[in-house]
Amino acid sequence: MxxxxxxxxxxxxxxxxxxxxxxxxxxxxxxxxxxxxxxxxxxxxxxxxxxxxxxxxxxxxxxxxxxxxxxxxxxxxxxxxxxxxxxxxxxxxxxxxxxxxxxxxxxxxxxxxxxxxxxxxxxxxxxxxxxxxxxxxxxxxxxxxxxxxxxxxxxxxxxxxxxxxxxxxxxxxxxxxxxxxxxxxxxxxxxxxxENIRMPERGKIVSSNFGNYRKWAQPAREFADSLASEREEYALRYSGALVADLHQILHLGGIYFYPEDAKRPEGKLRLLYECAPLAMIAEQAGGAATTGRARVMDIHPEKVHQRVPYAIGSRYEIRRYEEFYRK
Known part of the structure; x- marks a missing residue:
């Protein structure tokens, strides 16, 4: 039965x-x-x-x-x-x-x-x-x-x-x-x-605080500029709460990024209790998370409240983001 x-x-x-x-x-x-x-x-x-x-x-x-x-x-x-x-x-x-x-x-x-x-x-x-x-x-x-x-x-x-x-x-x-x-x-x-939700390989959502655009590191600015040349249009969604922005991307795909800038060259978000746990969620759902130069899950922390630059989302958008940091 x-x-x-x-x-x-x-x-x-x-x-x-x-x-x-x-x-x-x-x-x-x-x-x-x-x-x-x-x-x-x-x-x-x-x-x-x-x-x-x-x-x-x-x-x-x-x-x-x-x-x-x-x-x-x-x-x-x-x-x-x-x-x-x-x-x-x-x-x-x-x-x-x-x-x-x-x-x-x-x-x-x-x-x-x-x-x-x-x-x-x-x-x-x-x-x-x-x-x-x-x-x-x-x-x-x-x-x-x-x-x-x-x-x-x-x-x-x-x-x-x-x-x-x-x-x-x-x-x-x-x-x-x-x-x-x-x-x-x-x-x-x-x-x-x-159960077992999957993040789209490529998405429609871009989530970032564009008010800081002029302060961002050059690769992040160039990536943001490149979005306008994509055939597929992106929608900007930024709530001020990382989990809310990621949750949309988990369902719809896209990218959230908070890069290093002139004020915070080490980044703003904390590695151990913000970036790494959400990176695990993204990877387990088929997405990825990066600093631009390194996979977030591979970073060996040096201190408890360590900060890092951060981008998280669908694999296509994360690959594009990393390309600008490799130039």
Missing amino acids: QEKKPQHLTLNRFLVQRQLKHPEATGELTAVMDQIGKVGKIISNYMRRAALEGLTGLTGAVNVQGEKVKKLDEIGNSVFVEAFEYVDMVGAIVSEEMDRPLVISSANRKKKYVVLVDPIDGSSNLDVDCVVGSIFSIRNLKGSVEESILRKGTDQVAAGYLMYGTSTLLVYSAGDGVHIFVLDGQIGEFVLEH
């Missing part, structure tokens, strides 16, 4: 089904991903009530990046920390909002993972109620905490993002494709929306 498929395949059930395909699996990664889902539900609830409860605006503090901290930046960071502080298999948390990694000590059992997060991506959108997200990366804890953190993107066990907009979405990969879940408010669970 054929097994009846559930109408709503929840995140937890999906994770357990995937786990059963791997006899060596211990269920620990499933538990960590389940906590990511809980984080998404909690932050989503804060987002819905932020304006009503006075949660918009600044705290008055400045983070390690030199950026003014929004109230919801601080709340998002606390939610992630509290979600993993008492999960025995997580030994450390790295966050955009914390100067140093938070090492979690416990006598109960051996720690297995390090979790790296950008708690609120696109926080400049918060005060005008536009889309924001959260980005996460999960890595094995091997050797010291520092050694485990400062590894290439290819060493990620899983990665993904949450997006808080018209729906709350959870997008993740554990190296077996990219899967999208949407939060069903009626049952309080993330349910499967797309």
Whole structure:
């Protein structure tokens, strides 16, 4: 008798089904991903009530990046920390909002993972109620905490993002494709929306802050200029939230790029908890991510809050982007 498929395949059930395909699996990664889902539900609830409860605006503090901290930046960071502080298999948390990694000590059992997060991506959108997200990366804890953190993107066990907009979405990969879940408010669970989504080989979307055009490195300016000569027309879509821009490209194809410029010759986006996790998503969906000169997943980080130039999207557009950096 054929097994009846559930109408709503929840995140937890999906994770357990995937786990059963791997006899060596211990269920620990499933538990960590389940906590990511809980984080998404909690932050989503804060987002819905932020304006009503006075949660918009600044705290008055400045983070390690030199950026003014929004109230919801601080709340998002606390939610992630509290979600993993008492999960025995997580030994450390790295966050955009914390100067140093938070090492979690416990006598109960051996720690297995390090979790790296950008708690609120696109926080400049918060005060005008536009889309924001959260980005996460999960890595094995091997050797010291520092050694485990400062590894290439290819060493990620899983990665993904949450997006808080018209729906709350959870997008993740554990190296077996990219899967999208949407939060069903009626049952309080993330349910499967797309399994093994594929990014088009070539797309229609260009996403970048063209207000910085004159400051960009010359190869990036030349690439932008070349788009006008393409037979296929591109549509400009830039929201100020990296996860929102990538999510469009994941479905429709194209390219997002934030190159080095006169103000930030090292780039703006953080390698470990923004660029590498999203690069894993792009590659698992058939896309790519580059600095212009190197594959993002191959970069060996030198420090926790390291920044890099960044382009991510469909393979055709990424190849074109890299061509201008090779000239």
